[in-house]
Amino acid sequence: MSEPVNPIAAGVASAFKSLRSRVGLQEDRLDDSEPAVGMLAGLDSVRELVANGNSVPHAIVQAVRTAASMLNPTHSIVADVSLSLGLSAHDLPGSELYARDLGRRREVLLENWDRLHELRSAPPPGTVPTLRTLRLEIETDAFTALAVALTDPGRQWVSLAPSAAGHGTLRPGGHDTGSAAGMPGARPDTQSGTGLIAGQPPEPDHVGSTSALSRLRRSHFPRLLDVFQRIAQALRDALLQDDEGLGWPHDLRKGSRPHTPMSTAYAIKVLLQLEGFLASDLLPVVRSLRERTKHDGGYSARSQKGPRPEGTAAVLDALHRIDGTASFDTEFAAMKDGLGDFEKTRPFILTTVLETSVQLGSDLDLTRSLVKDLLATRRQFGDGRLWPEKAEKDLNVPAPSVVHTARAVRALVQALTAWPPDREHEPLAAEAWAAADEAAAWLAAEPRDLTNVSENIDRQLEQGKGVEPVYVRHFTAAWVVKALVSAGLPTSYPTVSNAVAQIWADYDPERGLWIWSNGDLPVWMTMDAVDALRMAAMATPVRSGAP
Numbered sequence: 001m002s003e004p005v006n007p008i009a010a011g012v013a014s015a016f017k018s019l020r021s022r023v024g025l026q027e028d029r030l031d032d033s034e035p036a037v038g039m040l041a042g043l044d045s046v047r048e049l050v051a052n053g054n055s056v057p058h059a060i061v062q063a064v065r066t067a068a069s070m071l072n073p074t075h076s077i078v079a080d081v082s083l084s085l086g087l088s089a090h091d092l093p094g095s096e097l098y099a100r101d102l103g104r105r106r107e108v109l110l111e112n113w114d115r116l117h118e119l120r121s122a123p124p125p126g127t128v129p130t131l132r133t134l135r136l137e138i139e140t141d142a143f144t145a146l147a148v149a150l151t152d153p154g155r156q157w158v159s160l161a162p163s164a165a166g167h168g169t170l171r172p173g174g175h176d177t178g179s180a181a182g183m184p185g186a187r188p189d190t191q192s193g194t195g196l197i198a199g200q201p202p203e204p205d206h207v208g209s210t211s212a213l214s215r216l217r218r219s220h221f222p223r224l225l226d227v228f229q230r231i232a233q234a235l236r237d238a239l240l241q242d243d244e245g246l247g248w249p250h251d252l253r254k255g256s257r258p259h260t261p262m263s264t265a266y267a268i269k270v271l272l273q274l275e276g277f278l279a280s281d282l283l284p285v286v287r288s289l290r291e292r293t294k295h296d297g298g299y300s301a302r303s304q305k306g307p308r309p310e311g312t313a314a315v316l317d318a319l320h321r322i323d324g325t326a327s328f329d330t331e332f333a334a335m336k337d338g339l340g341d342f343e344k345t346r347p348f349i350l351t352t353v354l355e356t357s358v359q360l361g362s363d364l365d366l367t368r369s370l371v372k373d374l375l376a377t378r379r380q381f382g383d384g385r386l387w388p389e390k391a392e393k394d395l396n397v398p399a400p401s402v403v404h405t406a407r408a409v410r411a412l413v414q415a416l417t418a419w420p421p422d423r424e425h426e427p428l429a430a431e432a433w434a435a436a437d438e439a440a441a442w443l444a445a446e447p448r449d450l451t452n453v454s455e456n457i458d459r460q461l462e463q464g465k466g467v468e469p470v471y472v473r474h475f476t477a478a479w480v481v482k483a484l485v486s487a488g489l490p491t492s493y494p495t496v497s498n499a500v501a502q503i504w505a506d507y508d509p510e511r512g513l514w515i516w517s518n519g520d521l522p523v524w525m526t527m528d529a530v531d532a533l534r535m536a537a538m539a540t541p542v543r544s545g546a547p
Contacts, residue, residue: 007536008224010491011501012147013140015039016083017494020139023100024084025064027057035505040064042509043150061085067149071142073122078134078142081109091119106134144492152223224537227509231526232274234512235267236281238523245288250302252513252521261292261299262311265318266527272321273530286322289315297330298338305461305468309338310349313356320360328360336366342459344373345392347404348472349457351411358415371415371432374408384438389455402448403474405439406483412436413486440487443480444495450477450502452517473516475525477502478532485532485539492540500536503529 015036019025030037040046040060045067049059068079069087080087084098084105092115096108109116110128117124129138238252240259247259248267264285271282278286293299298307299315312335316328335353343349354370357363377391379398387405388398412432419429457470480499489496507529508515514525 007491007500007533007540008504009144009147009151010497010536010540011039011504012043012151013143014494014497014501016079016143016146017140018498020082021102024082024098024102024105025061026084027055027061030057030060035502038505039501042504045150063150064146068146070149071145073117073120074125074138075142075145077116077120078109078138079146081105082139082142088116088119091116106131110134140492224533227512228274228530230509230512231530232271235271235523235526238267239285245291246285247288247292248523250523252523252526258302260302261289262301262314263523264289265299265315266523268318269321270523270527270530272318273534278322286319290319293331296334297332298334299331301470303468303470305465307334307338308459309335309343310352312338313353317356317359320356332360332362336363345377346390346457347374347377347387347401347408348389348455348474350374350377351404351407354411355414358411358418361418364420367415368428371412371428374411375431375435378435384442385435386439386442389453400442401453402443402450403453403476403479406443406476406479407474409436409439409443409483410479410486413483436487440484440489444484444487444489444493447495447498448480450480450499452476473522473525475503475506475514475528477506478525478528481532481536482528485535490539491536496536496539500533503532 016025018034018036019030023029037056037060040063041050041056043060043063045063046056046059049062050056054062064083065085065087068076068083068085070076071079076087079085081097082102082105086098088097092112095112096104097112099105099108110131113128114124235248235252238248238254238256240247240249240257242258244258247261247264249256249259250263268282268285268289272278293315296307298309298312300307300311304311312331316331316335319326319328319331335356339353343353350370350373354367354374357367357370377387378385379388379391379400381400386400387408388395389401389404390398413436416429416432416436452473452475454471454473457472459468459470461468477499481496481503484493484496484499485491491497491500503514506514506516506525508521511521513521514529516522516525
Protein backbone atom coordinates (compact mmCIF):
# COMPACT_ATOMS: atom_id res chain seq x y z
CA MET A 1 0.00 0.00 0.00
CA SER A 2 1.27 3.49 -0.77
CA GLU A 3 2.31 6.16 1.67
CA PRO A 4 1.66 9.85 0.90
CA VAL A 5 4.82 11.85 0.28
CA ASN A 6 3.66 14.80 2.38
CA PRO A 7 0.79 15.86 4.65
CA ILE A 8 -0.82 18.00 1.93
CA ALA A 9 -1.07 15.02 -0.41
CA ALA A 10 -2.36 12.92 2.49
CA GLY A 11 -5.15 15.43 3.06
CA VAL A 12 -6.13 15.47 -0.62
CA ALA A 13 -6.11 11.65 -0.79
CA SER A 14 -8.32 11.58 2.30
CA ALA A 15 -10.71 14.01 0.60
CA PHE A 16 -11.10 11.62 -2.32
CA LYS A 17 -11.95 8.77 0.06
CA SER A 18 -14.82 10.77 1.53
CA LEU A 19 -16.08 11.95 -1.88
CA ARG A 20 -16.09 8.54 -3.62
CA SER A 21 -19.28 7.43 -1.84
CA ARG A 22 -22.68 7.42 -3.49
CA VAL A 23 -22.57 9.17 -6.88
CA GLY A 24 -18.91 10.12 -6.61
CA LEU A 25 -17.29 13.44 -7.47
CA GLN A 26 -20.20 15.29 -9.07
CA GLU A 27 -20.66 19.05 -9.20
CA ASP A 28 -24.14 19.02 -7.70
CA ARG A 29 -23.03 17.24 -4.52
CA LEU A 30 -19.99 19.44 -3.72
CA ASP A 31 -20.91 21.48 -0.66
CA ASP A 32 -18.50 24.32 0.16
CA SER A 33 -18.99 23.65 3.88
CA GLU A 34 -17.58 20.12 3.59
CA PRO A 35 -13.90 19.89 4.68
CA ALA A 36 -13.02 17.66 1.71
CA VAL A 37 -14.34 20.28 -0.71
CA GLY A 38 -12.43 23.00 1.09
CA MET A 39 -9.23 20.99 0.74
CA LEU A 40 -9.69 20.54 -3.04
CA ALA A 41 -10.78 24.15 -3.55
CA GLY A 42 -7.36 25.26 -2.29
CA LEU A 43 -5.47 23.48 -5.08
CA ASP A 44 -3.73 25.90 -7.42
CA SER A 45 -5.13 24.19 -10.52
CA VAL A 46 -8.65 24.62 -9.13
CA ARG A 47 -8.05 28.23 -8.15
CA GLU A 48 -6.79 29.02 -11.66
CA LEU A 49 -9.96 27.59 -13.19
CA VAL A 50 -12.07 29.62 -10.75
CA ALA A 51 -10.10 32.75 -11.63
CA ASN A 52 -11.01 32.10 -15.28
CA GLY A 53 -14.72 32.22 -14.48
CA ASN A 54 -15.56 28.64 -13.52
CA SER A 55 -17.58 27.77 -10.44
CA VAL A 56 -15.71 26.02 -7.63
CA PRO A 57 -17.53 22.67 -8.10
CA HIS A 58 -16.91 22.72 -11.86
CA ALA A 59 -13.26 23.67 -11.35
CA ILE A 60 -12.72 20.83 -8.86
CA VAL A 61 -14.20 18.21 -11.18
CA GLN A 62 -12.25 19.48 -14.18
CA ALA A 63 -8.93 19.61 -12.33
CA VAL A 64 -9.38 16.11 -10.91
CA ARG A 65 -10.44 14.66 -14.28
CA THR A 66 -7.38 16.17 -15.97
CA ALA A 67 -5.00 14.83 -13.31
CA ALA A 68 -6.64 11.38 -13.35
CA SER A 69 -6.26 11.11 -17.11
CA MET A 70 -2.47 11.50 -16.73
CA LEU A 71 -1.91 8.71 -14.20
CA ASN A 72 -0.65 5.26 -15.13
CA PRO A 73 -3.46 3.12 -16.60
CA THR A 74 -4.43 1.17 -13.48
CA HIS A 75 -4.48 4.23 -11.23
CA SER A 76 -6.34 6.24 -13.85
CA ILE A 77 -9.00 3.53 -14.34
CA VAL A 78 -9.56 3.00 -10.63
CA ALA A 79 -9.68 6.70 -9.76
CA ASP A 80 -12.00 7.32 -12.70
CA VAL A 81 -14.53 4.65 -11.71
CA SER A 82 -14.33 5.16 -7.94
CA LEU A 83 -14.94 8.91 -8.26
CA SER A 84 -17.27 8.47 -11.26
CA LEU A 85 -15.30 10.92 -13.42
CA GLY A 86 -16.57 9.54 -16.75
CA LEU A 87 -13.20 9.17 -18.49
CA SER A 88 -14.23 5.82 -20.03
CA ALA A 89 -17.87 6.69 -20.66
CA HIS A 90 -17.55 6.00 -24.41
CA ASP A 91 -15.53 2.79 -24.01
CA LEU A 92 -18.25 0.69 -22.38
CA PRO A 93 -21.56 2.22 -23.49
CA GLY A 94 -24.62 0.85 -21.77
CA SER A 95 -22.72 -0.54 -18.78
CA GLU A 96 -23.11 0.52 -15.15
CA LEU A 97 -19.47 1.57 -14.91
CA TYR A 98 -20.65 4.93 -13.52
CA ALA A 99 -23.63 3.73 -11.53
CA ARG A 100 -24.92 5.95 -8.73
CA ASP A 101 -23.86 3.35 -6.16
CA LEU A 102 -20.15 2.94 -5.38
CA GLY A 103 -20.51 -0.79 -4.72
CA ARG A 104 -22.04 -1.37 -8.13
CA ARG A 105 -19.33 0.69 -9.84
CA ARG A 106 -16.68 -1.49 -8.20
CA GLU A 107 -18.41 -4.67 -9.36
CA VAL A 108 -18.60 -3.49 -12.98
CA LEU A 109 -14.98 -2.32 -12.84
CA LEU A 110 -13.80 -5.79 -11.80
CA GLU A 111 -16.02 -7.45 -14.42
CA ASN A 112 -14.32 -5.32 -17.09
CA TRP A 113 -10.84 -5.14 -15.52
CA ASP A 114 -8.92 -6.64 -18.43
CA ARG A 115 -11.05 -4.89 -21.09
CA LEU A 116 -10.51 -1.44 -19.57
CA HIS A 117 -6.74 -1.98 -19.55
CA GLU A 118 -6.79 -3.20 -23.14
CA LEU A 119 -8.63 -0.04 -24.19
CA ARG A 120 -5.71 1.91 -22.66
CA SER A 121 -3.23 -0.25 -24.62
CA ALA A 122 -1.81 -1.52 -21.34
CA PRO A 123 -1.54 -5.10 -20.08
CA PRO A 124 -3.50 -5.71 -16.84
CA PRO A 125 -1.18 -5.83 -13.77
CA GLY A 126 -1.64 -9.49 -12.82
CA THR A 127 -4.90 -11.24 -12.05
CA VAL A 128 -8.18 -9.46 -11.46
CA PRO A 129 -8.13 -8.24 -7.85
CA THR A 130 -10.73 -9.13 -5.28
CA LEU A 131 -13.34 -6.62 -4.24
CA ARG A 132 -11.65 -6.30 -0.84
CA THR A 133 -8.22 -5.66 -2.39
CA LEU A 134 -9.73 -3.07 -4.71
CA ARG A 135 -11.47 -1.28 -1.86
CA LEU A 136 -8.72 -1.36 0.77
CA GLU A 137 -5.53 -1.25 -1.27
CA ILE A 138 -5.80 -0.37 -4.94
CA GLU A 139 -8.20 2.56 -4.46
CA THR A 140 -5.93 3.93 -1.72
CA ASP A 141 -2.93 3.73 -4.07
CA ALA A 142 -4.90 5.37 -6.89
CA PHE A 143 -6.08 8.24 -4.66
CA THR A 144 -2.53 8.76 -3.40
CA ALA A 145 -1.20 8.93 -6.95
CA LEU A 146 -3.98 11.33 -7.90
CA ALA A 147 -3.28 13.50 -4.84
CA VAL A 148 0.43 13.65 -5.67
CA ALA A 149 -0.36 14.59 -9.28
CA LEU A 150 -2.51 17.49 -8.05
CA THR A 151 -0.25 18.76 -5.27
CA ASP A 152 3.19 18.14 -6.77
CA PRO A 153 3.05 17.82 -10.57
CA GLY A 154 6.79 17.09 -10.78
CA ARG A 155 6.40 13.79 -8.91
CA GLN A 156 4.50 10.59 -9.51
CA TRP A 157 4.20 7.13 -7.96
CA VAL A 158 6.24 4.42 -9.66
CA SER A 159 5.30 0.74 -9.58
CA LEU A 160 7.77 -1.72 -8.08
CA ALA A 161 7.83 -5.44 -8.83
CA PRO A 162 4.39 -7.05 -8.69
CA SER A 163 3.50 -8.91 -5.52
CA ALA A 164 2.45 -12.53 -5.42
CA ALA A 165 -1.09 -11.43 -6.19
CA GLY A 166 0.15 -9.57 -9.23
CA HIS A 167 -0.46 -6.08 -7.86
CA GLY A 168 2.63 -3.90 -7.55
CA THR A 169 3.55 -1.99 -4.44
CA LEU A 170 4.35 1.66 -4.83
CA ARG A 171 7.10 4.12 -4.03
CA PRO A 172 7.52 7.83 -4.74
CA GLY A 173 9.67 8.57 -7.76
CA GLY A 174 10.33 10.83 -10.73
CA HIS A 175 8.92 10.36 -14.20
CA ASP A 176 9.17 6.73 -15.24
CA THR A 177 10.66 5.64 -18.50
CA GLY A 178 8.63 2.47 -18.69
CA SER A 179 8.57 -0.71 -16.61
CA ALA A 180 7.81 -4.40 -16.75
CA ALA A 181 4.58 -3.76 -14.88
CA GLY A 182 3.17 -1.86 -17.85
CA MET A 183 3.84 1.65 -16.53
CA PRO A 184 3.83 4.29 -19.25
CA GLY A 185 6.66 6.67 -19.99
CA ALA A 186 6.84 10.24 -18.75
CA ARG A 187 3.38 11.72 -18.69
CA PRO A 188 2.69 14.96 -20.55
CA ASP A 189 3.66 18.08 -18.67
CA THR A 190 0.68 20.37 -18.22
CA GLN A 191 2.50 22.86 -16.01
CA SER A 192 5.44 23.75 -18.22
CA GLY A 193 7.54 26.39 -16.56
CA THR A 194 5.95 25.91 -13.15
CA GLY A 195 7.19 22.63 -11.65
CA LEU A 196 10.54 21.08 -10.72
CA ILE A 197 10.78 17.53 -12.05
CA ALA A 198 12.67 15.19 -9.74
CA GLY A 199 15.71 13.66 -11.40
CA GLN A 200 15.71 16.06 -14.36
CA PRO A 201 18.66 18.48 -13.95
CA PRO A 202 19.40 21.33 -16.34
CA GLU A 203 21.44 20.56 -19.44
CA PRO A 204 25.15 20.22 -18.57
CA ASP A 205 26.31 23.08 -20.77
CA HIS A 206 24.05 25.48 -18.92
CA VAL A 207 24.60 24.37 -15.33
CA GLY A 208 24.93 27.40 -13.08
CA SER A 209 23.57 29.88 -15.61
CA THR A 210 20.58 32.10 -14.98
CA SER A 211 18.86 30.82 -18.11
CA ALA A 212 19.13 27.25 -16.85
CA LEU A 213 17.64 28.15 -13.48
CA SER A 214 14.77 29.97 -15.15
CA ARG A 215 13.88 26.78 -17.01
CA LEU A 216 13.61 24.71 -13.83
CA ARG A 217 9.95 24.02 -13.26
CA ARG A 218 9.02 24.54 -9.63
CA SER A 219 6.05 22.92 -7.91
CA HIS A 220 2.73 24.41 -8.92
CA PHE A 221 1.35 23.71 -5.44
CA PRO A 222 3.11 25.28 -2.43
CA ARG A 223 5.44 23.00 -0.54
CA LEU A 224 5.11 22.61 3.21
CA LEU A 225 8.30 24.67 3.48
CA ASP A 226 6.62 27.51 1.54
CA VAL A 227 3.57 27.38 3.81
CA PHE A 228 5.76 27.45 6.91
CA GLN A 229 7.60 30.53 5.64
CA ARG A 230 4.25 32.24 5.08
CA ILE A 231 3.20 31.42 8.65
CA ALA A 232 6.44 32.80 10.08
CA GLN A 233 5.93 36.09 8.26
CA ALA A 234 2.30 36.31 9.37
CA LEU A 235 3.40 35.89 13.01
CA ARG A 236 6.00 38.62 12.71
CA ASP A 237 3.38 40.93 11.20
CA ALA A 238 1.22 40.39 14.31
CA LEU A 239 3.95 41.30 16.84
CA LEU A 240 2.94 44.17 19.16
CA GLN A 241 4.99 46.73 21.05
CA ASP A 242 3.71 48.92 23.89
CA ASP A 243 4.83 50.25 27.26
CA GLU A 244 5.09 46.71 28.65
CA GLY A 245 7.44 45.59 25.89
CA LEU A 246 7.12 43.25 22.91
CA GLY A 247 4.81 40.28 22.50
CA TRP A 248 1.91 38.64 20.76
CA PRO A 249 -1.80 38.85 21.57
CA HIS A 250 -4.08 35.86 22.04
CA ASP A 251 -5.92 36.70 18.79
CA LEU A 252 -3.61 37.46 15.85
CA ARG A 253 -6.11 39.63 14.00
CA LYS A 254 -4.80 43.09 13.21
CA GLY A 255 -5.40 45.48 16.07
CA SER A 256 -5.95 42.80 18.73
CA ARG A 257 -4.61 43.65 22.17
CA PRO A 258 -3.04 43.18 24.63
CA HIS A 259 -0.05 40.91 24.23
CA THR A 260 0.35 38.37 27.03
CA PRO A 261 3.17 36.12 28.28
CA MET A 262 1.33 32.92 27.34
CA SER A 263 0.46 34.07 23.83
CA THR A 264 4.02 35.30 23.34
CA ALA A 265 5.35 31.92 24.45
CA TYR A 266 3.07 30.16 21.96
CA ALA A 267 4.26 32.35 19.08
CA ILE A 268 7.92 31.86 20.00
CA LYS A 269 7.41 28.07 20.00
CA VAL A 270 5.86 28.24 16.53
CA LEU A 271 8.78 30.27 15.16
CA LEU A 272 11.30 27.91 16.72
CA GLN A 273 9.53 24.99 15.05
CA LEU A 274 9.35 26.78 11.70
CA GLU A 275 12.88 28.14 11.60
CA GLY A 276 14.82 25.73 13.79
CA PHE A 277 16.66 28.45 15.75
CA LEU A 278 16.10 31.69 17.63
CA ALA A 279 16.34 34.50 15.07
CA SER A 280 18.07 37.68 16.17
CA ASP A 281 14.89 39.75 15.85
CA LEU A 282 13.31 37.61 18.59
CA LEU A 283 15.91 38.40 21.25
CA PRO A 284 14.11 41.58 22.46
CA VAL A 285 10.86 39.60 22.62
CA VAL A 286 12.46 36.95 24.82
CA ARG A 287 13.91 39.60 27.15
CA SER A 288 10.49 41.19 27.44
CA LEU A 289 8.92 37.81 28.22
CA ARG A 290 11.40 37.11 31.00
CA GLU A 291 10.71 40.53 32.52
CA ARG A 292 6.98 39.82 32.77
CA THR A 293 7.30 36.97 35.25
CA LYS A 294 5.40 37.34 38.52
CA HIS A 295 7.24 37.83 41.77
CA ASP A 296 7.17 34.09 42.47
CA GLY A 297 8.31 33.14 38.96
CA GLY A 298 4.91 32.07 37.66
CA TYR A 299 2.78 33.08 34.69
CA SER A 300 -0.95 33.31 34.13
CA ALA A 301 -3.58 33.65 31.42
CA ARG A 302 -5.37 36.97 30.85
CA SER A 303 -8.38 36.17 33.01
CA GLN A 304 -6.52 34.57 35.90
CA LYS A 305 -5.94 36.34 39.21
CA GLY A 306 -2.45 34.98 39.68
CA PRO A 307 0.09 32.46 38.38
CA ARG A 308 -1.29 29.03 37.54
CA PRO A 309 0.64 25.82 36.76
CA GLU A 310 -0.68 25.47 33.19
CA GLY A 311 0.26 29.08 32.35
CA THR A 312 3.69 28.78 33.93
CA ALA A 313 4.26 25.46 32.13
CA ALA A 314 3.41 27.00 28.74
CA VAL A 315 5.90 29.84 29.17
CA LEU A 316 8.56 27.68 30.79
CA ASP A 317 8.33 25.27 27.84
CA ALA A 318 9.20 28.09 25.44
CA LEU A 319 12.00 29.53 27.61
CA HIS A 320 13.64 26.13 27.98
CA ARG A 321 13.54 25.58 24.22
CA ILE A 322 15.38 28.88 23.81
CA ASP A 323 18.08 28.07 26.35
CA GLY A 324 18.25 24.51 27.61
CA THR A 325 21.22 25.30 29.87
CA ALA A 326 19.59 28.12 31.82
CA SER A 327 18.27 27.64 35.33
CA PHE A 328 14.53 27.98 35.72
CA ASP A 329 14.32 26.87 39.34
CA THR A 330 12.00 29.71 40.36
CA GLU A 331 9.55 29.14 37.50
CA PHE A 332 9.65 25.36 37.97
CA ALA A 333 8.96 25.69 41.70
CA ALA A 334 5.98 27.97 40.96
CA MET A 335 4.58 25.45 38.50
CA LYS A 336 5.02 22.56 40.92
CA ASP A 337 3.59 24.41 43.93
CA GLY A 338 0.45 25.30 41.99
CA LEU A 339 -0.60 21.66 41.56
CA GLY A 340 -3.44 21.08 44.01
CA ASP A 341 -6.38 18.73 44.26
CA PHE A 342 -8.40 20.68 41.70
CA GLU A 343 -5.63 20.65 39.09
CA LYS A 344 -5.35 16.87 39.45
CA THR A 345 -8.93 16.45 38.20
CA ARG A 346 -8.25 18.19 34.88
CA PRO A 347 -6.46 16.21 32.13
CA PHE A 348 -5.75 19.45 30.25
CA ILE A 349 -3.77 20.88 33.16
CA LEU A 350 -2.01 17.60 33.94
CA THR A 351 -0.91 16.98 30.34
CA THR A 352 0.33 20.56 29.92
CA VAL A 353 2.45 20.39 33.05
CA LEU A 354 3.60 16.81 32.31
CA GLU A 355 4.96 17.74 28.87
CA THR A 356 6.98 20.59 30.38
CA SER A 357 8.23 18.43 33.24
CA VAL A 358 9.43 15.81 30.75
CA GLN A 359 11.15 18.43 28.63
CA LEU A 360 13.11 19.88 31.54
CA GLY A 361 13.95 16.44 32.93
CA SER A 362 15.05 17.91 36.26
CA ASP A 363 12.48 16.32 38.58
CA LEU A 364 11.73 12.68 37.81
CA ASP A 365 9.59 12.36 40.92
CA LEU A 366 7.28 15.10 39.63
CA THR A 367 7.05 13.43 36.23
CA ARG A 368 6.13 10.08 37.80
CA SER A 369 3.60 11.76 40.08
CA LEU A 370 1.98 13.50 37.12
CA VAL A 371 1.78 10.20 35.21
CA LYS A 372 0.01 8.60 38.17
CA ASP A 373 -2.38 11.54 38.45
CA LEU A 374 -3.13 11.44 34.73
CA LEU A 375 -3.81 7.70 34.79
CA ALA A 376 -6.14 8.25 37.76
CA THR A 377 -8.34 10.62 35.70
CA ARG A 378 -9.36 7.85 33.28
CA ARG A 379 -12.91 6.56 33.41
CA GLN A 380 -14.46 3.31 32.23
CA PHE A 381 -16.22 3.63 28.87
CA GLY A 382 -17.46 0.35 27.46
CA ASP A 383 -14.65 -2.19 27.56
CA GLY A 384 -11.82 0.30 28.07
CA ARG A 385 -10.70 3.31 30.04
CA LEU A 386 -10.38 6.71 28.38
CA TRP A 387 -10.11 10.33 29.41
CA PRO A 388 -13.06 12.67 29.94
CA GLU A 389 -12.82 16.45 30.03
CA LYS A 390 -12.69 16.40 33.83
CA ALA A 391 -12.57 13.80 36.56
CA GLU A 392 -14.21 15.56 39.48
CA LYS A 393 -16.30 13.57 41.94
CA ASP A 394 -20.04 13.08 41.50
CA LEU A 395 -20.08 13.84 37.77
CA ASN A 396 -23.15 12.54 35.97
CA VAL A 397 -21.66 9.92 33.59
CA PRO A 398 -19.16 12.05 31.64
CA ALA A 399 -18.55 11.10 28.02
CA PRO A 400 -15.08 10.21 26.70
CA SER A 401 -13.34 13.19 25.14
CA VAL A 402 -11.45 12.73 21.88
CA VAL A 403 -9.18 15.71 22.44
CA HIS A 404 -8.40 14.98 26.10
CA THR A 405 -7.70 11.34 25.29
CA ALA A 406 -5.39 12.48 22.47
CA ARG A 407 -3.60 14.94 24.76
CA ALA A 408 -3.10 12.19 27.32
CA VAL A 409 -1.66 9.78 24.75
CA ARG A 410 0.75 12.42 23.49
CA ALA A 411 1.94 13.36 27.00
CA LEU A 412 2.29 9.75 28.18
CA VAL A 413 4.33 8.71 25.14
CA GLN A 414 6.63 11.70 25.65
CA ALA A 415 7.10 10.77 29.30
CA LEU A 416 7.64 7.09 28.60
CA THR A 417 10.10 7.72 25.78
CA ALA A 418 12.28 9.64 28.26
CA TRP A 419 11.67 7.12 31.09
CA PRO A 420 14.90 6.04 32.83
CA PRO A 421 15.70 2.33 33.13
CA ASP A 422 14.69 2.14 36.78
CA ARG A 423 13.28 -1.20 37.96
CA GLU A 424 11.52 0.39 40.89
CA HIS A 425 9.16 2.20 38.53
CA GLU A 426 8.69 -0.45 35.85
CA PRO A 427 5.11 -1.33 36.96
CA LEU A 428 4.06 2.31 36.51
CA ALA A 429 5.72 2.46 33.10
CA ALA A 430 3.98 -0.75 32.03
CA GLU A 431 0.61 0.60 33.17
CA ALA A 432 1.20 3.88 31.34
CA TRP A 433 2.20 2.11 28.11
CA ALA A 434 -0.90 -0.07 28.29
CA ALA A 435 -3.11 2.99 28.88
CA ALA A 436 -1.54 4.89 25.98
CA ASP A 437 -1.86 1.91 23.63
CA GLU A 438 -5.48 1.31 24.59
CA ALA A 439 -6.39 4.98 24.09
CA ALA A 440 -4.51 5.26 20.80
CA ALA A 441 -6.28 2.16 19.48
CA TRP A 442 -9.62 3.75 20.38
CA LEU A 443 -8.69 6.99 18.60
CA ALA A 444 -7.57 5.11 15.48
CA ALA A 445 -10.29 2.47 15.35
CA GLU A 446 -12.76 4.53 13.34
CA PRO A 447 -13.25 8.15 12.23
CA ARG A 448 -13.75 10.15 15.42
CA ASP A 449 -15.58 13.44 15.77
CA LEU A 450 -12.86 16.01 15.07
CA THR A 451 -15.02 19.00 15.94
CA ASN A 452 -13.08 21.57 17.95
CA VAL A 453 -14.21 21.74 21.56
CA SER A 454 -14.04 24.13 24.50
CA GLU A 455 -13.95 23.69 28.25
CA ASN A 456 -14.44 25.94 31.25
CA ILE A 457 -11.98 25.74 34.12
CA ASP A 458 -13.70 27.19 37.20
CA ARG A 459 -11.30 27.45 40.12
CA GLN A 460 -12.55 28.14 43.61
CA LEU A 461 -10.34 30.92 44.96
CA GLU A 462 -9.06 30.87 48.51
CA GLN A 463 -10.72 32.62 51.42
CA GLY A 464 -14.11 32.86 49.79
CA LYS A 465 -12.95 35.14 46.97
CA GLY A 466 -15.27 33.50 44.48
CA VAL A 467 -14.64 31.55 41.31
CA GLU A 468 -11.99 32.20 38.67
CA PRO A 469 -13.36 31.14 35.25
CA VAL A 470 -10.99 30.34 32.39
CA TYR A 471 -12.23 29.47 28.89
CA VAL A 472 -10.01 26.96 27.05
CA ARG A 473 -10.38 25.87 23.41
CA HIS A 474 -8.85 22.78 21.80
CA PHE A 475 -7.85 22.09 18.18
CA THR A 476 -9.06 18.49 18.13
CA ALA A 477 -7.68 17.38 14.75
CA ALA A 478 -4.19 18.62 15.60
CA TRP A 479 -4.11 16.69 18.86
CA VAL A 480 -5.37 13.50 17.21
CA VAL A 481 -2.52 13.72 14.69
CA LYS A 482 0.03 14.32 17.45
CA ALA A 483 -1.31 11.43 19.52
CA LEU A 484 -1.48 8.84 16.75
CA VAL A 485 1.86 9.78 15.22
CA SER A 486 3.41 9.57 18.69
CA ALA A 487 1.88 6.12 19.04
CA GLY A 488 3.64 5.03 15.84
CA LEU A 489 1.02 5.32 13.10
CA PRO A 490 2.14 6.65 9.68
CA THR A 491 0.57 9.62 7.95
CA SER A 492 -1.05 7.26 5.45
CA TYR A 493 -3.21 5.65 8.14
CA PRO A 494 -6.80 6.75 7.36
CA THR A 495 -7.53 8.24 10.78
CA VAL A 496 -4.30 10.26 10.65
CA SER A 497 -4.77 11.45 7.08
CA ASN A 498 -8.37 12.43 7.84
CA ALA A 499 -7.20 14.52 10.78
CA VAL A 500 -4.47 16.12 8.65
CA ALA A 501 -7.11 17.05 6.08
CA GLN A 502 -9.19 18.68 8.82
CA ILE A 503 -6.18 20.71 9.97
CA TRP A 504 -5.77 22.10 6.46
CA ALA A 505 -9.50 22.78 6.23
CA ASP A 506 -9.12 25.39 9.00
CA TYR A 507 -6.08 27.06 7.42
CA ASP A 508 -6.44 30.45 5.72
CA PRO A 509 -3.70 30.74 3.05
CA GLU A 510 -4.38 34.45 2.60
CA ARG A 511 -3.55 35.21 6.24
CA GLY A 512 -1.11 32.34 6.67
CA LEU A 513 -2.81 31.39 9.95
CA TRP A 514 -5.46 29.04 11.32
CA ILE A 515 -9.01 30.26 11.89
CA TRP A 516 -11.38 29.31 14.68
CA SER A 517 -15.03 28.85 13.71
CA ASN A 518 -15.99 32.35 14.93
CA GLY A 519 -13.32 34.08 12.84
CA ASP A 520 -10.66 34.44 15.54
CA LEU A 521 -7.03 33.72 14.73
CA PRO A 522 -5.82 32.13 18.00
CA VAL A 523 -2.04 31.94 18.27
CA TRP A 524 -2.23 28.61 20.11
CA MET A 525 -4.25 27.13 17.21
CA THR A 526 -1.46 27.92 14.77
CA MET A 527 1.04 26.48 17.27
CA ASP A 528 -0.84 23.18 17.53
CA ALA A 529 -1.34 23.00 13.75
CA VAL A 530 2.33 23.54 12.96
CA ASP A 531 3.39 21.03 15.60
CA ALA A 532 0.99 18.41 14.21
CA LEU A 533 1.98 18.99 10.57
CA ARG A 534 5.69 18.73 11.38
CA MET A 535 5.06 15.44 13.14
CA ALA A 536 2.93 14.20 10.24
CA ALA A 537 5.66 15.11 7.74
CA MET A 538 8.25 13.20 9.78
CA ALA A 539 5.89 10.23 10.15
CA THR A 540 5.77 9.57 6.41
CA PRO A 541 7.43 6.15 6.01
CA VAL A 542 10.53 5.86 3.83
CA ARG A 543 12.06 2.79 2.29
CA SER A 544 15.76 2.26 2.72
CA GLY A 545 17.54 2.89 -0.55
CA ALA A 546 14.55 4.56 -2.23
CA PRO A 547 15.62 7.55 -4.35
